[in-house]
Amino acid sequence: MGRFIKILAVLVVVYALVGFFVVPPIAKKQIEERAEEELGRSVTVSRVRVNPFAISVTVEGLEVSAPDGSASWVGWQRLYVNADPLKSVTGDWVVGKIELQGFHGAVEVREDGRLNFSDLIEKFSARASEPS
Numbered sequence: 001m002g003r004f005i006k007i008l009a010v011l012v013v014v015y016a017l018v019g020f021f022v023v024p025p026i027a028k029k030q031i032e033e034r035a036e037e038e039l040g041r042s043v044t045v046s047r048v049r050v051n052p053f054a055i056s057v058t059v060e061g062l063e064v065s066a067p068d069g070s071a072s073w074v075g076w077q078r079l080y081v082n083a084d085p086l087k088s089v090t091g092d093w094v095v096g097k098i099e100l101q102g103f104h105g106a107v108e109v110r111e112d113g114r115l116n117f118s119d120l121i122e123k124f125s126a127r128a129s130e131p132s
Contacts, residue, residue, distance in 0.1 A: 019052025031059065039120065041065050041073065056082040066106065066116060073116065077102025 028048040035043040046061025063075040084096035108116040115121075 015052055019050050023050045023052075024048045027057070031062075035064070039064060040123075041067060042069055054082060055085050056080065066108075067119065072104070072106065074105040076100055076104070 025048075027050065028045050031045050031048065032043050042065040044061070044063050045059060047059075049058040049060070050056070057080075059076075059079045061075075061077065062079065063072050065071070066073040078099070078101040080097070080099040081095060082097040084094040087094035087096075106116070110116065
């Protein structure tokens with residue numbers, strides 16, 4: 001029984017270390033790279049925090065630049081998402097709590113009458129209309 005407890009304790013420590021210290025920098029890099037690739041705009045994240053015991057993620061200081069890179073187009077100070085693992089056992093992910101602080105966005109109508117995010121509307125509309 002003592003050996004089982006030691007193995008369990010080591011597994012919990014490894015789970016905590018990976019969740020608190022390994023996952024956040026990987027998640028930060030993936031958010032920035034994938035969002036930049038998808039949106040075609042510069043994306044930066046100040047910090048990602050993960051709590052593996054609460055099954056929560058906090059993304060701080062997200063900024064998506066304007067198409068020309070001159071200013072911030074959309075972003076937030078802090079996004080907190082907490083999953084509900086007990087309700088998620090049925091197969092569908094259930095979110096227990098979402099908090100968004102300091103959201104900002106800049107909508108601009110250009111001289112040609114197009115919005116500063118018209119390129120994204122066209123891109124995602126074309127993708128949605130493609131047969132799967």
